[in-house]
Amino acid sequence: MRDTSEFALGYTSRHNSALIIANNLCHLMKYKSLCVVLSMMLSGCGFQSTAKDWYTVSTEKTLGISGIVAIDRENFLVVHDNKKINEPRLSQLNWQEDLPPRLQKMTWCDAPKLPIDLEAITAIPEHHSEFLVLESQGQVTRIRVENNHCDVVAEFHLPNATTKSNFESLALFRNILVWAERGDDEKPAKMSWGEYNVQNNRIKLSKENTMDFFAPYPNEHRRSISDIAIDQSGVLWVSAASDPGDNGVFQSALYALGQFVDDKAGIHWNAYHDISIQSQYENVKVEGLTFVGDKLIMGSDDENLGSKIAVESK
16 A cells, blocks of 8 residues: 555665665675675665755754754754754754755744754644654653744653653654654664644553664664654655764665554554665765655754755655
């Protein structure tokens, strides 16, 4: 049932399998140069983003895009994972395809403390100008943004957050809130979801509402889930990224993990059994995903190299 949700530029399953096997084999053998060559050879049969597909948003380290959400077709809010007092947390971004993006920093909300390490942002359906932003250790802040001004509406924690948590993603599909621990080279990302009560900001979470995902690519310095976006049909997309350090070299990939289906029994999750790379990118660390209609907007946090933006169409 994935034919309505996969990108036309995705890999065929045969080449995906070859790429995954080759990547894992050369990684285990620690032949890094072989990894690069095999990846380039095998990925040539599918979509391979090049530098011309990405538009520079900023060259400043403090303006990396760690999360993005669409306001309309040309305007977005982005969050920055900064930690110092004088560094920006929130910006407005205007981008029309084929034109240079324009970023405008915003003053953080009137609140007693600044958020630390913002990693994701998602819109609240049917609540105009209201959004949820997520810090890496699980603090969620509900904000209202109007006329270039930000107000805090509420604050709460993800129900499974701990002092060791490292969250990088958040998405809201109708009343289902989805989030994920990013994972690393040794452990998979762990995705969780639950019913979000927009009136009291509580999340109903059950033990069954979790899924582990270990991205086959990138295969070093791995973050198996660096962000989540859910399309109009309920298909859940994630970005995976490598982060070897502030100067790169970065790699990223897109995956579709499953679909939230709404029927007479309510909204339930159908995981895909055959998960493969849909698109692959070099020299960018994708950390922000958001849908505008059937177009997926991607933002990068390339550390010392700044940030970029690109679009995929189904």
